[in-house]
Amino acid sequence: MATTSTMILSATSPLLGRAFPPPTNVASDAKFRVAIKSFDALLSTHLSDSGANQNTSFSVSVFSASDPALLYERHHTSETVAKASFGINEINGDSIYRIGSISKLLTVYTFLIQAGDRHLNEPITDYVPELLEMGGHVHLGPNWEEITLGELASHLSGISRDYGLNDFSVHDYEMVAGYPRLQPPLLPPLIPSDKPICGYLDSSGHMQPVIKLILYGGVANAPAAFPPSYTPAYCNNGFVLFALALERMKQEPFERLFNRSILEPLALHRSSYSVPSATQWLYGVVPGDPSQCGWSNEFGAFSPWVASAC
Structure with missing residues (x-):
């Protein structure tokens, strides 16, 4: 049994591309x-x-x-x-301001400016093979060879959301985040290797410096939340790997690529990728102690998703 489908185009069929011209004289529109x-x-x-x-x-x-x-x-x-x-x-x-996760959008812009969209369907392991070398030590870990750059950039990778940051196994994290203290008997004990040792906020609100090798190993071995492209779920770790892939492609630090793609062309002289400079402090929105509110924290490898100042 065979079936045939026919597509009929008519004068009412929408054209591909932008449906309406960009608006003009918006300010005078009632x-x-x-x-x-x-x-x-x-x-x-x-x-x-x-x-x-x-x-x-x-x-x-x-x-x-x-x-x-x-x-x-x-x-x-x-x-x-x-x-x-x-x-x-x-x-x-x-x-x-320290703009937080709006940096994710700027990270994607940087990637598209530097590399276009032709690499988005390529697996992350083409650029970060360490994920295969370090991974495989946990049950139901991510299948890294199936996770593409595009999935990392669109919260569709299925990998763990964070390493270190927001992890309740970190001492006193619940107090830093403003949650009630958890009672130890309510949670099963973790083996030492399951506990993050960098990339988290300590009890005073300071960021513990990110050790890249530890970070990659921790991300590689965290259990997957779901298979790639199964469903969207907010994921900070994906942007760390996404930015690292661009570094490997271009053989340049991501910060330099970001500055050349975003800050310099737009003449954003008071914006920065990392900790604000002394000049930026003069214009900074600093609600309280600079360390405790995050203004002076250096996020290192986490910068592609959390740390820019604009």
Whole structure:
């Protein structure tokens, strides 16, 4: 028995590519002005809550590629920042934040600028064979030869989320993260090799320096959460390996590639890949002690997903 399918194209079939031209003169659009006014009022309503006002600082800017002027801008300084001993005490358009996981997007941009998308279906083991050499010591570990660069960059790899960071086996981590202390009898004991020895926040909030060889071995031997491309799940480790693959391709440190691809072309002179410089401290949003709030932490190999300052 054979079946035949026929695709009929008509004048109503959508074309591939962008469906509409980019908007122009957005600032003069009545509906946009109403939306911005409503958005601004909503922010004001939430900030009237004393808790939010005390601990929340932010900057919001809306722009269009077709308009040189900002369409909307608002900055809010929390009571904590207003009283801070380090950095600025009033946030404005020149303020600098440690931007955390937005760095993941910048990491993907760097990869696409430097290597394009033709490598995304290649296995990570083409560039980081250490995963095969170090792995295989745990039950249900990742099948590294099946995990592609694209899956690492899109939270589809199925590998463990973190090494060290957010690991409750680290001494006092639950207190650092603000959780109630766990009672030892509630959890089974771990053998020493299962406990991370770097890449975590200690009880004072300082990042324990990342030892790359230990990190790769820990990631390689952590059990897989699911098979590749089975389902999305947030994964920090994937971006460490993704950035390392680009380093191996280009034979250059990722920080240099990041600077050349993102910071220099856009003239982002006050942005950085690693710990903010002394000049950046003058503009920094530092809510409290620089070490405890993460401002002065050096994240090392974790930088492709957590550490940039903009």
